[in-house]
Amino acid sequence: MTIIQAIILGIVQGLTELLPISSSAHLNIIPWLFNWSIPESFDVALHLGTLLAITIFFFKDWLSLIKGGYDQVIKKKKSTQGKLFWFIVAVTIPTGILSLVLDKVSDMICEKFGIEMILIGVALIVLGIVLYVVDKKSKSEVSLENMTFKQSFFIGLSQAIAAAFPGTSRSGITMTVARALKLDRESAAKYSFLLSTPIILAAVLVSIKDFEFTLAFFMGVLASFLTGILVIKFLMDYLKKGSFKGFAIYRVIIGIAIIVLTFVI
Numbered sequence: 001m002t003i004i005q006a007i008i009l010g011i012v013q014g015l016t017e018l019l020p021i022s023s024s025a026h027l028n029i030i031p032w033l034f035n036w037s038i039p040e041s042f043d044v045a046l047h048l049g050t051l052l053a054i055t056i057f058f059f060k061d062w063l064s065l066i067k068g069g070y071d072q073v074i075k076k077k078k079s080t081q082g083k084l085f086w087f088i089v090a091v092t093i094p095t096g097i098l099s100l101v102l103d104k105v106s107d108m109i110c111e112k113f114g115i116e117m118i119l120i121g122v123a124l125i126v127l128g129i130v131l132y133v134v135d136k137k138s139k140s141e142v143s144l145e146n147m148t149f150k151q152s153f154f155i156g157l158s159q160a161i162a163a164a165f166p167g168t169s170r171s172g173i174t175m176t177v178a179r180a181l182k183l184d185r186e187s188a189a190k191y192s193f194l195l196s197t198p199i200i201l202a203a204v205l206v207s208i209k210d211f212e213f214t215l216a217f218f219m220g221v222l223a224s225f226l227t228g229i230l231v232i233k234f235l236m237d238y239l240k241k242g243s244f245k246g247f248a249i250y251r252v253i254i255g256i257a258i259i260v261l262t263f264v265i
Contacts, residue, residue: 001038006220009038013046013220014053014227018193019235020131020172020247021254023050025120028166029258032117041210044203045217049224051200054193057232061194080145084194087149091156092198098157099199102164116166121258123167128251131176135244140184144191151181156195167255170196175244185239193232 009027017023027046031038055062068081069089142151158177162170171192178188211217 001036001042001216003216003219005036005038006042006216007223009042010046010049010220010223010225011227013224014050015231016169017047017050017224018053018171018228018231020169020175020244021251022120022124022162022167022169022172023047024162025124025167025169025254025258028116028120029254033261039210039212041207041212042217042220044207045211046220046224047200048204049221049226050228051197051204052221052225053228053232054197054200057229058190058193058197061190062197065194084144084147084152087147087152088156088195088198090149091153091195095156095159096199096202098160099163102160106164106166117258117262119165120167121255121262123165124251124255124258127168127172127176128248128255131172131179131244131251132248134176134180135185135248138179139182141182142187143184144187147183147187147191151178151183152191154181155183155191159195159199170199172247172251179244185243186236189235189239 009030012026012030013023015021016026023046024043027043030036064081065085065088068079068083069085070082071077071079072082072086155174155177158173159170161173162168171189174192174195175185175188178191179185183191
């Protein structure tokens with residue numbers, strides 16, 4: 001893998017992991033199209049960049065959440081931040097376990113039948129349509145502060161679907177479910193990012209022994225980090241007035257293109 005390839009994939013990771021358009025899909029598509037030889041662990045390594053971007057962008061939020069969680073247990077002092085912190089903790093555990101199981105099952109099916117690219121294309125199209133319909137029809141009645149544990153649980157658990165179906169998108173599925181549960185768009189995006197932090201951290205820690213710490217590795221992670229910061233800022237500002245329509249349309253177009261290319265190439 002060259003440094004240029006690593007930087008390109010890092011930029012792609014930063015763009016697609018945080019927008020609801022699936023990083024797994026794009027990180028599979030590009031090497032497939034250009035016949036690049038990429039280490040299997042590099043996909044997860046690039047998540048280190050977006051993990052740093054999310055952590056730094058929401059650093060103050062995480063400090064408040066952790067403090068609130070601590071105060072709620074030790075000082076018996078209830079707060080919105082404490083509630084949200086324990087929501088995230090409670091949801092992350094079952095989601096992590098289910099994601100590991102579904103990921104292994106998905107890999108086995110894709111390897112046995114050789115249908116990974118088809119599944120990616122279908123997942124992009126299906127969730128694109130669902131995202132558009134849900135976002136258009138759902139009202140924005142619930143903010144992050146007013147979210148219930150039930151809503152948090154279903155949003156968090158939906159992350160496991162992304163592990164089962166490559167091309168679904170962790171951010172895409174969580175934002176879709178959040179909108180279906182009537183969270184406003186900003187809250188849906190922010191909670192999606194906060195929920196993803198411990199899951200991505202776990203994935204990075206599990207795979208860190210397989211990382212190849214070369215210059216290409218560090219350049220890819222840096223590109224992912226810098227792009228990720230810009231993308232988070234863009235999305236949080238855009239969703240104050242914009243909708244998910246453009247992302248949904250993009251998913252459908254790319255999904256169709258992938259299916260067509262699968263039969264042509």
